[in-house]
Amino acid sequence: MSFISSPVDWTTWTPVIPATLMFIVKDGRILLIEKKRGLGAGKINGPGGKIDAGETPLESVMRETQEELCVLPINPRKLGELWFSMGDIPDILCHVYRADDFTGTPTETEEAVPLWYSLQSIPYQRMWEDDIHWLPLLLEDKTFLGKFVFEGDSMQWSHVETGVAW
Numbered sequence: 001m002s003f004i005s006s007p008v009d010w011t012t013w014t015p016v017i018p019a020t021l022m023f024i025v026k027d028g029r030i031l032l033i034e035k036k037r038g039l040g041a042g043k044i045n046g047p048g049g050k051i052d053a054g055e056t057p058l059e060s061v062m063r064e065t066q067e068e069l070c071v072l073p074i075n076p077r078k079l080g081e082l083w084f085s086m087g088d089i090p091d092i093l094c095h096v097y098r099a100d101d102f103t104g105t106p107t108e109t110e111e112a113v114p115l116w117y118s119l120q121s122i123p124y125q126r127m128w129e130d131d132i133h134w135l136p137l138l139l140e141d142k143t144f145l146g147k148f149v150f151e152g153d154s155m156q157w158s159h160v161e162t163g164v165a166w
Ligand SMILES: COc1nc(N)nc2c1ncn2[C@H]1C[C@H](O)[C@@H](COP(=O)(O)OP(=O)(O)OP(=O)(O)O)O1
Pocket: 019, 020, 021, 037, 038, 039, 040, 045, 047, 048, 049, 050, 051, 084, 092, 094, 128, 129, 130, 131, 150
């Protein structure tokens, strides 16, 4: 969808909300959540959320994963950033992490239902529209920077580059 020019000037774009996402990939499966409340409620995503004041992105994604799923990722690594121009809500810069192991038992909480999917049956139709543009890169352990323009739930424009050094 990046064949048309971007409706957003990314050189001056300034995100308002810093956020995170975590994807745990183990034994040919990925640990996702059905989000029960907040932005994206009802969709399937990784655990994550807004970064609190004074937190680093890594501290935030560990806290959010613990709060939402009762697990702690082992050796998390940042693979991507997602820049979301959202239109009707404040713009989001999301740091995306992957881990290949965890401690604890994935457990339903007030915020999320844990869901394991095989890597061959990721439910993209129930996820945000941008995910299919970068989650395959994360599964290949590639780094990426994705820029997306949304109007409501509808993606209007996208561009993803890979081989980014974080
Ligand atoms: C627009 O496209 C998006 N795609 C994907 N894959 N993920 C997105 C998109 N927009 C937002 N997100 C992610 C980023 C965060 O992980 C969550 C939103 O976080 P939330 O608002 O739920 O933050 P919390 O701190 O958990 O919320 P509370 O204020 O309820 O504590 O969605």
